[in-house]
Amino acid sequence: MEQEDKKRFKREDDNDNPRREEGGDGMPRFSFTWIYVLVGLALLGLQMSKMMGASRKADWSDFDRWAHKDQIDRLVVVNNEEAYIYIQKDSLGFGEHKDIKSEPNKFNADQPHYIMNIGKPEVMEPKLAKLNEALLKEKKLPIIAEYDPRTNWTATILTYLLPLLLFVGLWLFILRRMGGGAGGPGSQIFNIGKSKATLFDNSTKVNITFADVAGLDEAKEEVMEVVDFLKNPKKYTTLGGKIPKGVLLVGPPGTGKTLLAKAVAGEAGAPFFSISGSDFVEMFVGVGASRVRDLFRQAREKAPCIIFIDEIDAIGRARGRGAIQGGNDERENTLNQLLVEMDGFPTDKGVILMAATNRPDILDNALMRPGRFDRQIGIGRPDLKGRAQIFEVHMKTIKTAPEVTANQLAEMTPGFVGADIANICNEAALIAARRGKKAVDIDDFNYALDKVIGGLEKKNKIISPEEKQIIAYHEAGHAICGWFLEHAHPLVKVTIVPRGLAALGYAQYLPKEQYITRKEKLLDDICMTLGGRAAESVVFNKISTGAQSDLDHITRLSYDMIVNYGLSDKIGNVSYYTMLNESYQRPFSEQTAYAIDQEVKGMIDEQYDRSKNLLRDKRKELDALAAALLEKEVLHRADLENIIGKRPFSDPTPGESFTVPEVGPLRSDDDFVDDESI
Numbered sequence: 001m002e003q004e005d006k007k008r009f010k011r012e013d014d015n016d017n018p019r020r021e022e023g024g025d026g027m028p029r030f031s032f033t034w035i036y037v038l039v040g041l042a043l044l045g046l047q048m049s050k051m052m053g054a055s056r057k058a059d060w061s062d063f064d065r066w067a068h069k070d071q072i073d074r075l076v077v078v079n080n081e082e083a084y085i086y087i088q089k090d091s092l093g094f095g096e097h098k099d100i101k102s103e104p105n106k107f108n109a110d111q112p113h114y115i116m117n118i119g120k121p122e123v124m125e126p127k128l129a130k131l132n133e134a135l136l137k138e139k140k141l142p143i144i145a146e147y148d149p150r151t152n153w154t155a156t157i158l159t160y161l162l163p164l165l166l167f168v169g170l171w172l173f174i175l176r177r178m179g180g181g182a183g184g185p186g187s188q189i190f191n192i193g194k195s196k197a198t199l200f201d202n203s204t205k206v207n208i209t210f211a212d213v214a215g216l217d218e219a220k221e222e223v224m225e226v227v228d229f230l231k232n233p234k235k236y237t238t239l240g241g242k243i244p245k246g247v248l249l250v251g252p253p254g255t256g257k258t259l260l261a262k263a264v265a266g267e268a269g270a271p272f273f274s275i276s277g278s279d280f281v282e283m284f285v286g287v288g289a290s291r292v293r294d295l296f297r298q299a300r301e302k303a304p305c306i307i308f309i310d311e312i313d314a315i316g317r318a319r320g321r322g323a324i325q326g327g328n329d330e331r332e333n334t335l336n337q338l339l340v341e342m343d344g345f346p347t348d349k350g351v352i353l354m355a356a357t358n359r360p361d362i363l364d365n366a367l368m369r370p371g372r373f374d375r376q377i378g379i380g381r382p383d384l385k386g387r388a389q390i391f392e393v394h395m396k397t398i399k400t401a402p403e404v405t406a407n408q409l410a411e412m413t414p415g416f417v418g419a420d421i422a423n424i425c426n427e428a429a430l431i432a433a434r435r436g437k438k439a440v441d442i443d444d445f446n447y448a449l450d451k452v453i454g455g456l457e458k459k460n461k462i463i464s465p466e467e468k469q470i471i472a473y474h475e476a477g478h479a480i481c482g483w484f485l486e487h488a489h490p491l492v493k494v495t496i497v498p499r500g501l502a503a504l505g506y507a508q509y510l511p512k513e514q515y516i517t518r519k520e521k522l523l524d525d526i527c528m529t530l531g532g533r534a535a536e537s538v539v540f541n542k543i544s545t546g547a548q549s550d551l552d553h554i555t556r557l558s559y560d561m562i563v564n565y566g567l568s569d570k571i572g573n574v575s576y577y578t579m580l581n582e583s584y585q586r587p588f589s590e591q592t593a594y595a596i597d598q599e600v601k602g603m604i605d606e607q608y609d610r611s612k613n614l615l616r617d618k619r620k621e622l623d624a625l626a627a628a629l630l631e632k633e634v635l636h637r638a639d640l641e642n643i644i645g646k647r648p649f650s651d652p653t654p655g656e657s658f659t660v661p662e663v664g665p666l667r668s669d670d671d672f673v674d675d676e677s678i
Contacts, residue, residue, distance in 0.1 A: 084112035215386030244374035251379030254419030257356035277314030288334030304350025454499035477535025
């Protein structure tokens with residue numbers, strides 16, 4: 001019964017429901033709209049009546065003629081500006097005055113028949129005196145002017161009262177449009193401090209379960225405890241255990257943090273409040289804190305339930321960073337209220353706060369401490385097995401050829417996350433449909449992978465033979481360096497087909513799955529990245545602007561090695577990573593900054609010379625590979641083995657990969673100039 005009443009009230013509060021205008025007894029409910037309509041009709045009728053009986057304009061010649069015909073009843077000078085002329089009743093409706101009714105205007109009985117502008121009384125009085133002398137000679141009564149200093153109350157009221165009425169009417173109209181009238185139920189202007197969280201309960205149940213989440217086996221095991229507590233809370237409370245108040249999901253974008261939170265709600269069958277961190281932030285002071293209070297109040301009423309805040313870093317950023325002196329920081333007030341609410345509700349009530357972020361390093365320490373977010377669940381990039389599971393989930397919705405397997409696709413996509421895999425599956429299906437196929441085959445997945453990595457293939461881009469030769473040697477330089485450097489990633493594919501807005505070619509590698517990187521590996525990475533520019537220098541004795549993205553990569557990597565990782569003998573075992581992020585000023589002296597710049601330049605120059613020496617030694621292989629690229633445009637690992645022989649170092653097991661493989665694409669001069677202008 002109570003549920004039916006709530007639904008009925010919800011229908012009555014709906015602005016778009018026509019039954020909202022009816023009362024409980026079926027009679028029409030009073031509405032301010034009728035008042036607006038009646039007032040508008042009254043004003044319109046008054047204006048129409050004035051227009052129908054409006055006074056005519058007249059000049060002195062008309063007045064002189066009517067006076068000699070003895071048709072003037074009286075003359076009234078109003079405010080020394082206008083003369084109101086009243087015609088005798090027996091002259092109305094005839095001759096010149098045939099259009100003037102003899103009956104006075106009901107809305108304005110004192111309305112004159114004619115209005116004459118006199119300019120100034122000093123101008124009219126001599127004329128009137130001369131006219132009266134002529135009338136006396138004709139033995140007619142003279143016309144005596146009446147002077148009336150009137151106040152135009154209508155104009156005064158319209159000047160001051162009408163704007164006020166229009167403002168009030170507009171305000172009431174806005175209130176009604178925003179939610180049912182000022183002070184009424186559902187009015188958003190008075191509910192601005194209410195929570196914007198979306199509630200998923202029995203009527204709007206979350207249909208996502210753990211079966212829809214693939215590649216996150218460890219994370220699912222962690223959150224299963226939350227699901228078990230929501231289903232069987234006494235199992236933990238009887239032993240004195242306390243479920244964590246907060247669970248923070250941390251991981252790169254696209255790894256499935258939000259999907260995992262929805263799966264928890266779907267498995268538990270509990271009410272699920274979903275809200276974004278930016279929904280708490282408004283331009284009005286105090287709104288964010290008020291919404292936090294209202295959200296937790298609703299959660300306590302629905303307990304046991306889950307509150308999920310997506311992108312919590314919007315309000316959870318560490319306090320004191322970027323604060324305005326003397327100003328009121330609304331975001332910090334919202335964060336303070338969130339901290340208080342997380343301490344305020346007991347754990348046995350079954351209110352669990354889940355949040356997701358990909359920037360845990362900027363969150364406030366008070367938010368991360370035990371007692372608030374007790375548990376942090378890291379959701380990283382899936383490994384080979386996880387990617388295969390994700391492909392199996394997405395391949396259920398598309399029709400694939402029998403030879404396409406999830407394991408095969410997982411080996412082709414090292415370092416890809418769930419969102420990337422979903423995008424590849426969708427792109428492959430679209431490509432197959434565009435080609436008129438009945439099923440998605442491996443060629444469609446290969447084309448989709450190239451499109452995602454390098455962009456759309458530019459078949460109509462006109463490249464001169466000279467530029468194409470430079471591109472071929474540039475990419476061959478990357479490939480040769482990666483092939484003959486021990487710690488470099490082994491090559492998978494190299495192409496000189498233009499793709500995207502800037503890529504004139506790219507080399508794809510199969511990186512090793514590792515969590516600790518040695519200095520030798522980083523130096524080989526710099527040397528391999530400089531292989532494109534080094535090849536141009538060795539072959540043509542000239543360099544181009546095509547290595548701009550390569551230079552970006554090695555510059556960032558070199559500074560990270562020296563400033564963050566302490567991999568420089570001259571600078572020493574120091575790291576300025578945290579200090580650079582937290583302070584506004586540089587945390588080292590000018591002498592240290594100069595030494596860092598010199599170390600970076602020396603490191604890059606050393607690897608550049610190393611890359612050129614390697615390419616000089618392998619000049620025969622470089623020429624052969626560039627010639628093959630000019631002929632075929634795309635070369636795979638097997639092609640490289642046929643051209644330059646097997647790689648002299650052991651490679652990782654196929655599929656054991658960790659990061660997205662790609663050396664920065666070669667760029668054209670125009671693209672380089674555009675980036676500089678931006």
